[in-house]
Amino acid sequence: MIAAKFNVWRGDTGGGAFTTYTTQIGEGMVVLDAVHQIQAESAPDLAVRWNCKAGKCGSCSAEINGKPRLMCMTRCEDLPLDQPVTVQPLKAFKPIKDLVTDVSWNFAVKKKIKPFKPRPPDHQDGTWSMQQEDIDRVQEFRKCIECFLCQDVCHVLRDHAKHDEFIGPRFFVHTAALEMHPLDTEDRLSELQKTQGIGYCNITKCCTVVCPEHITITDNAIIPLKERVVDRFYDPLKKLWRKLLGKS
Numbered sequence: 001m002i003a004a005k006f007n008v009w010r011g012d013t014g015g016g017a018f019t020t021y022t023t024q025i026g027e028g029m030v031v032l033d034a035v036h037q038i039q040a041e042s043a044p045d046l047a048v049r050w051n052c053k054a055g056k057c058g059s060c061s062a063e064i065n066g067k068p069r070l071m072c073m074t075r076c077e078d079l080p081l082d083q084p085v086t087v088q089p090l091k092a093f094k095p096i097k098d099l100v101t102d103v104s105w106n107f108a109v110k111k112k113i114k115p116f117k118p119r120p121p122d123h124q125d126g127t128w129s130m131q132q133e134d135i136d137r138v139q140e141f142r143k144c145i146e147c148f149l150c151q152d153v154c155h156v157l158r159d160h161a162k163h164d165e166f167i168g169p170r171f172f173v174h175t176a177a178l179e180m181h182p183l184d185t186e187d188r189l190s191e192l193q194k195t196q197g198i199g200y201c202n203i204t205k206c207c208t209v210v211c212p213e214h215i216t217i218t219d220n221a222i223i224p225l226k227e228r229v230v231d232r233f234y235d236p237l238k239k240l241w242r243k244l245l246g247k248s
Contacts, residue, residue, distance in 0.1 A: 001026045004081045006034060008046065009088035012097045019043070020084060025076045031087060032060050032071035035099070047098035055212055058147030062099050063088045068149040068210050090152040092161075103148055109167050116178055117186040134182035140220060141177035143213040146170065150207035150217060156200045166197035169207035169217050176221035179228070193229045198222070 004025045007018040021038045032050055039046050050060040053072045060071040065079065065086050079085050093101040122129045150169035156162045167175075175192065178184050192198045203226075205218040215221075232238065 002081060004034070004076065005084040006038060007084045007086045008035070008038065008043075008099070009095075010043075010046070010098050011095060013094060016095070016098075018086070018088070025081065027077070029076045030072055031062075031064055031069075031074045031076060031079075031085070034076060034085075035071060035087065047096070047100045049100045056145055058145035061090055061147045061149055061152070063090060063152070068152040070147060070149070070212050073212060090148065092152040092154070092157040093148075105163055106146070106148055106151065106168075106170065109171055110174065113167075113171060113175055113178070114186045114188050114191070116181065116184055118183040119185045128183055130182045134180075138177050138180050140215055141173050143215055144170065144173055145213060147212060149210045149212065153206045153210045154201075155204070155206070156197070162197060162200060165195075166200050169201075169222065171196070172198065172201070172225055173215060173217055173221045176225055179225065189229055189232050192225060193233055198226055198229055201226070 001024045003022055006021050006023065008021060010016050010019045021042050023034055023037045023041060025034060032048075032053060035046070035048050039048070048060070048062075048071075050072065051057040052059070055070055055073040058070070061068065062071050063069070063086075064071065064074050068090065071087070076085070087099065089095045089099050089101045090103075093103050093105065096102050119128075121127055148170060150173075151157055154169055156166045157168055175188055175196075178186065179188060201222055203218050203223060207217045207222075208215070208219070211217060
């Protein structure tokens with residue numbers, strides 16, 4: 001066991017500041033363990049959101065030493081304990097209390113995305129024929145645990161607060177899962193271009209880097225969606241063809 005210091009942000013919507021706590025860190029402990037220990041020893045009113053403690057619910061998202069991470073998957077032994085470990089709430093969302101932020105905006109965004117709309121069955125028994133490679137393509141996107149770390153690290157939301165104009169990496173992944181589904185027939189490209197702000201993404205891949213499920217967000221979801229939008233709205237020949245047909 002070694003004594004380690006943790007600078008934990010305490011506050012609410014009105015503001016706050018860091019408070020330093022010292023606790024004993026043992027082998028195998030994760031940051032969430034340390035936070036729970038601080039609650040037990042020094043700060044029983046410290047607010048923190050968590051659930052599974054297994055990296056699958058996405059509840060315990062926070063910024064550890066300035067990097068968006070899951071507290072339950074960040075081992076203390078991997079951090080430089082010779083200096084205080086900084087633990088603070090996600091910057092892209094308003095704090096409710098201490099380490100808990102209001103992420104309800106994300107769920108409101110998800111409701112605005114057009115849902116899955118399958119084509120009619122291919123066979124009389126109500127089944128479809130699909131290529132395995134088309135099925136495999138969207139499976140990666142289903143691994144998302146909605147921790148919103150990708151939303152937090154994205155500069156469009158984090159630094160520029162474009163929440164009214166940009167849906168963020170998480171929901172580009174969700175949209176890609178729908179758009180690339182071999183049975184889906186819905187058209188979401190107009191919304192991606194006009195109201196969901198896919199043009200704001202400058203593909204820095206920061207969202208891919210922080211994803212705890214290792215989803216290749218930028219290359220496999222965002223870039224293909226960008227390509228579809230460009231092909232639809234910015235290809236000069238297709239723009240001329242739509243004009244001739246009287247389509248917007």
